[in-house]
Every structure is written in structure tokens, then in C-alpha cells.
Amino acid sequence: MSLFNETLNWIEASSPHENEYLQAAEEICEYIVPIVNSNEAYKANNVLQRILVPQRVIQFAVEWEDDKHQCQVNTGWRVQHSNVLGPHKGGTRFHPQLNLSILKFLALEQSFKNSLTGLSLGAGKGGADFDPTLRSENEIRRFSKAYAKGLYSHIGPTTDVPAGDINVSAKELGYMFAEQLRATGSFAGDFSGKPLSLGGSKLRVEATGYGLLYFVANMLEQIDESMEDKTVTISGAGNVAIHAAEKAIAMNAKVLTLSNSRGVFICDQGLTQAHINWLKDNKGKVENALQELAKEHDGEYQKGAPWTMKADIALPCATQNEIDEIDAQQIVKNTRIALVEGANMPCTKPAIDKLTASSLLYAPGKAANAGGVILSAFEMQQNSAMRYDSEETLDERLQQRMHEIHKACVTESNHLGNADIDYVQGANVAGFRKLADALVASGF
Structure with a gap:
């Protein structure tokens, strides 16, 4: 066997x-x-x-x-x-x-x-x-x-x-x-993600969504592209999705969708910071924030998922196994450049098979959505040193870490002899080697 x-x-x-x-x-x-x-x-x-x-x-x-x-x-x-x-x-x-x-x-x-x-x-x-x-x-x-x-x-x-x-x-x-x-x-920093008043860190709430876009930007730079004027479909309407959309807008991309378990919010003209601000202010106050958003700002709310929309980049940011084989077929048909995971394992195994067999760039969440845990580590460092770092300093460090993760994936993929970058293989093997080497050094 x-x-x-x-x-x-x-x-x-x-x-x-x-x-x-x-x-x-x-x-x-x-x-x-x-x-x-x-x-x-x-x-x-x-x-x-x-x-x-x-x-x-x-x-x-x-x-x-x-x-x-x-x-x-x-x-x-x-x-x-x-x-x-x-x-x-x-x-x-x-x-x-x-x-x-x-x-x-x-x-x-x-x-x-x-x-x-x-x-x-x-x-x-x-x-x-x-x-x-x-x-x-x-x-x-x-x-x-x-x-x-x-x-x-x-x-x-x-x-x-x-x-x-x-x-x-x-x-x-x-x-x-x-x-x-x-x-x-x-007072030892036993939790991260705490309120600032209890030793939390600036940028922690935004970090996973922002880090996702920094990873996407590195992927595009690798093929001589940028986020400028790219169209983006995003699933989810939680913390990761909202801040991924916010950072994409700041990078001059056009965000077309957000979604929840009941339907999808579509804005053909692209979401603006006003959409994001309304969601931040009202998400916990109304039963269906995206439905209410459609009443307050440009856009429509309807049944379905984001993947029927044509876009350059797809960012699943909702939950595990949200994308099945049929969704993956739609994504392959309608997405031009890449699918990058903002959620943890959002694709089923049949969906992954469809994506990896296509010409799309495909990056897993274990690499692309690491921004949250990176900021948590920065919070642990700040707690240990009894200091607060500025948002600008933390953002620069986050960008650098996401760049290094991208570089590790590319380096490992190239080392394994792939003609094109295999981000899934690169991420899994790069993460594995460090763990495996530590276990070998530890003995048993």
C-alpha cells in the first residue's frame, strides 16, 4: 500500500x-x-x-x-x-x-x-x-x-x-x-485581537482582508500586472470580505459583489468606500445588511452567488466548502486571471480539481489569508515589549510578510520544477518543510 x-x-x-x-x-x-x-x-x-x-x-x-x-x-x-x-x-x-x-x-x-x-x-x-x-x-x-x-x-x-x-x-x-x-x-497577553484599550493592536481587524489583497498584488506583479482597474468578485460580507473589498477599492480595482447565505449584492459600477462605511456602521444592526445596503446605495441584492459575474479576480471570503464543482465551473468560465482564497478551505475537492486543471492562477488560504495571524503575532510582540506600534508601521510589516509568503510559494514551486507557478503545491510544501525540519531536529 x-x-x-x-x-x-x-x-x-x-x-x-x-x-x-x-x-x-x-x-x-x-x-x-x-x-x-x-x-x-x-x-x-x-x-x-x-x-x-x-x-x-x-x-x-x-x-x-x-x-x-x-x-x-x-x-x-x-x-x-x-x-x-x-x-x-x-x-x-x-x-x-x-x-x-x-x-x-x-x-x-x-x-x-x-x-x-x-x-x-x-x-x-x-x-x-x-x-x-x-x-x-x-x-x-x-x-x-x-x-x-x-x-x-x-x-x-x-x-x-x-x-x-x-x-x-x-x-x-x-x-x-x-x-x-x-x-x-x-496581564500577559493571553489573547490576541483584544480591544485596543486592553492591549490590542491597531490594524488587527483589517489584517486578513488587507493581507489577502497584498498577496493578490504580488501574484499580479509576478505576471507583470497590477490591481489597477481589475474587476473583482468577492463572496462573504464578514470581516475578511469587507476589508478585502476596502483594500481592493484603495488599489483602484472595481469590486462587483459581496454575498451572504441569502444572496448576493451586485454593483456593476463597483462598490465605493461609502458602501464599505455603511456596512461597517450597520452590519450588526440589521437582519440582512446586504439587502439593506441595496436600499441605501447603488447596487442590487438578489438570490445566487457572485460567480456568475465576469471578473478578473475571484476572492471567496465566506466559509469552508462554499464553492462546489458547479461553482468552480462558473468561476473558470467567468474569471480571467485568478482565484485566491480569503476563507479557509472554501473549495471542495472536486472544485479544486476543476480550478487546478484550468488556466487560472489559484492560491490557497493557508498562504493568502495569513494576514490575520501575522497581526496577531505583532500584537503578541507589542504586549511582550509593553508598547503600541503605529498603524503605518504595522501595515508596512504586514505587506513585507505577505510578500515573503508569496516569495516562498514561488521559490518552492520553481524548485519542484513547475513550468508555471503552482501556488497550492508551493504553499503546502514550503509550510511542510519548516515543520518537518523542526520535528526531525526534535527527535522522538
Whole structure:
């Protein structure tokens, strides 16, 4: 049996029915098994299995009081995937459909992403099956603090530094940080993405979306193009999508779409900063922000997805597996230059096969959406040094890091003998080599 099949069978036997995790592992194995097979030290130290499996999974009950003074119970998790390169680092997600498979996939992807940054970062991911959309502000506050209570003995500035993710913003992280401070008595930067008033960093909210566009700009420069006058379709209407759109507009590109689970907002003339500002001001105040946006500014809101629109660049920024094979066919037909992932694993395996078989440039989220964790690392550095850096300084450093990630992908792709740049292979192998070399140096 081949190492590829042997490894996937081993993972499936130990993690049955964890489809998202198995999907991520299969994609990674496709690119790194040949590297392992050609390196005796990697084989002797079993780096493949050691990289794919999380070091530990923490699961706990989150007991909290609702507004009716009743005790509610949710499940909380923290997947601490790897700390061979630094403290565990990754986001926290509150979502009713969250499960261990999703968190293990996210933590695995995070380990490669954090490796690519070149910073001293391990990987982790956490969250709870809590639906904040059905809860009051007081309930969200109480739940966030209860979640932090379950975590406090497992995290710390050199152990594990959680950040935000879907439905976990600076507000929730502020509640968690305050609970951690009360429990430990130590103002140590145990969370990143905090409010500025609690030691957070400027540019953290914008970083993932901005970093995505910096990566796209590097891809275009590689083929003697620029963002100037390019048309862009974006899915999603959350933090990543909004700030990706904002940065694209600042680069003089024309952003045609944003979307949510109910439909797509289309603006043929291109979104403006006024659209972005309205969304920032009103997103949490109305039930369907994109539908309301269409009433306030130029554009239409309708059923469907962005991918029927013709554009130069497609940026999926919503959630995992949002693009299936049919969507990918539309993207290949309607997109001229590139698809670059702003979300984590937004494409299904059949969709990836369609994209990689096409002439489109295709870059994975583990490389292109690393801006958020880069700024989290900068926040950790600022906390450790007890300082605040300016937005201009942080933006310059973010641009440089995204340039270095792009360079690593290109260098690895060229080293592997590709005639054209294979960003997926380059990102996976470049991230893998750093992790594998650290594991070999660690022994077993």
C-alpha cells in the first residue's frame, strides 16, 4: 500500500466521520507525500503522521446563565495542533454547527499557515457550538466569560494564544481577556485581537482582508500586472470580505459583489468606500445588511452567488466548502486571471480539481489569508515589549510578510520544477518543510 493511502486510512480509522478534517489531510498529503518519500530523515522520524495529528484536544462543558436565569450548557473545544515552532496560535469560533472535525481541519491548516509566516508560531483552533445570533448582549458576555473559564489553565503567552474568528470579535475577546486576567492576576497577553484599550493592536481587524489583497498584488506583479482597474468578485460580507473589498477599492480595482447565505449584492459600477462605511456602521444592526445596503446605495441584492459575474479576480471570503464543482465551473468560465482564497478551505475537492486543471492562477488560504495571524503575532510582540506600534508601521510589516509568503510559494514551486507557478503545491510544501525540519531536529 502506498504511503498516501496508508496515511489516509490511518487518519480515517482514528477520526471516522470527520469529513472536513479528512478533506484537509487528503489535500495536504497529495503534495507532501512525495517530499516525505524522497527524504530518509522525514521517513525515519515519521513526520507525516506527527504533522497531521493534533497534539491534544481539550473539550469542556461551558455552563452559563441566560437572561431567564436558567443554566445553559454548550460544548467548548480547543485543538492544540502543534507547538514545535512556537506557542499554539489560532482563532476562536462561536457557531451552532461547529464540531470537532471543523476545528481539527482549521487547526491543521493553521499549522501550515503559521509556518509560512516565518514567525515563531505554533497552531491551534477553538470555539463552541454557541449561536450568538439568538442571544442578547448580556448573554453573549456571560457565555464568553464562561468559555474563558474553561480555557484559562490551558492558555498563556508562551503556551497558547487564542484569537477571534466567526462570531468572535474584539468585544468577545475583551470579555475573555478580562476573565483570564481575573483568574490569573497576570496581564500577559493571553489573547490576541483584544480591544485596543486592553492591549490590542491597531490594524488587527483589517489584517486578513488587507493581507489577502497584498498577496493578490504580488501574484499580479509576478505576471507583470497590477490591481489597477481589475474587476473583482468577492463572496462573504464578514470581516475578511469587507476589508478585502476596502483594500481592493484603495488599489483602484472595481469590486462587483459581496454575498451572504441569502444572496448576493451586485454593483456593476463597483462598490465605493461609502458602501464599505455603511456596512461597517450597520452590519450588526440589521437582519440582512446586504439587502439593506441595496436600499441605501447603488447596487442590487438578489438570490445566487457572485460567480456568475465576469471578473478578473475571484476572492471567496465566506466559509469552508462554499464553492462546489458547479461553482468552480462558473468561476473558470467567468474569471480571467485568478482565484485566491480569503476563507479557509472554501473549495471542495472536486472544485479544486476543476480550478487546478484550468488556466487560472489559484492560491490557497493557508498562504493568502495569513494576514490575520501575522497581526496577531505583532500584537503578541507589542504586549511582550509593553508598547503600541503605529498603524503605518504595522501595515508596512504586514505587506513585507505577505510578500515573503508569496516569495516562498514561488521559490518552492520553481524548485519542484513547475513550468508555471503552482501556488497550492508551493504553499503546502514550503509550510511542510519548516515543520518537518523542526520535528526531525526534535527527535522522538
